[in-house]
Amino acid sequence: MQKLKVAVVGAGLYGRNHLNAYTWNPNAELVAVCDKNKQITDAVERDYKVATYNDVDEMLDSMDIDAVSVATPDPYHKEPVLSAIHHGKDVLVEKPLATSSEDAYEIIDAAKEAHVRVMVDYHKRWDPASIAVKNKLMDKSTGAPIRGYMRMDNIYDVALCWLKWAADSSPVHFVGTHCYDLIRYYMNCDVTEVYAVGHKGILQSKGVDTWDTITANLTFENGCTWTVENAWILPNGFAKADDGCTEILCENEMIRVDSQKRGVEFFDDQKQTTPNVCFIQNANGRPMGFGIEPLNDFVDCILNDKPFYADLNDGLEAELIAEAVHKSASIHQAVKIERRK
Secondary structure, eight states: OOOEEEEEEOOSTTHHHHHHHHHHOTTEEEEEEEOSOHHHHHHHHHHHOOEEESOHHHHHHHSOOSEEEEOOOGGGOHHHHHHHHHTTOEEEEESOSOSSHHHHHHHHHHHHHHTOOEEEEOGGGGOHHHHHHHHHHHSGGGOOEEEEEEEEEEEHHIIIIIOTTGGGSOHIIIIIHHHHHHHHHHHTSOEEEEEEEEEESHHHHTTOOSEEEEEEEEEETTSOEEEEEEEEEEOTTSSSSEEEEEEEEESSOEEEEESSOOSOOEEOSSOEEOOOTTTOEEETTEEESTTTHHHHHHHHHHHHTOOOSSBHHHHHHHHHHHHHHHHHHHHTSOEEOOOOO
16 A cells, blocks of 8 residues: 655644654655744654755645645644645644634635645544443434533643643633534534633733633534533642543433543652543554544545545534634623534
8 A cells, every 4th residue: 555645744742743643654654844943843853864844835845745734733723734735735734723713714715626635633532432422322222412511621831831822822722622523523413502601810910811711501403502611720730731521411321421530540749640541652662542543544534535534614613613602701692603604
């Protein structure tokens, strides 16, 4: 089988996972990496022995590339995605597809015109717990879902230390869209209306102008209602960088998922740690877990012309919800989801 020649754009906090995934995938060849930061590309060239660039268009004009994997920060996806599309390349982009519906529609229109495909890495769909919940909901004996609750929060350090661009994002875009996409995946239908409330001030006082926390109520086409909570102000002493749980009340059964505790605990003289053993693990140098599987699926789908697990429409719908959540929290009113006709 011919290998898929992949280039990665963005080799920072999460981009290294892309480099490792394509390096180990037997059906992929990592041929180039682009990042605006020359210190990063110098390190990548040293560690991965691969061609590096600091300009996306220069890389795409110079190299023989089949597909592009975009792992730039959340607010800066549009430019490299459009560059790849305009060069006729299929694309995988980290969630969210975009941080505005206007940008999402621009990407959709460009991909349609160029006849290329774009996959969005909402990797929670590959989480074994999520797959088990989806299968349970598809079992007719479970009955229709009536209401749901989902929470995904991050510790302070995510906004204050990890993400230099946190002021250009929010807990809604960083973890909330994971929730919105995963719930759509569970419900197999779309959101019609959003009502949200939030709090600002704590992170602003620490120099990051964004929401501390937002709680959103989502109404779906099937009549099920969901409450979704997202925050960036968990104490840094929390056992993991993120916290998450899900509860779904159905006609005949209840489903509960504790994503924070995965059955493994570490203790030292300072605190308890609960690692997410299912996300990304190093197995004798080889990366594995549901943070890696979407990248492997991308390669498989391109080489074998299979549909993506999370496509452009999924990326758009998650952004439409996020946009409505921000608007509702700002104007203190319910917001109906408006889609382009």
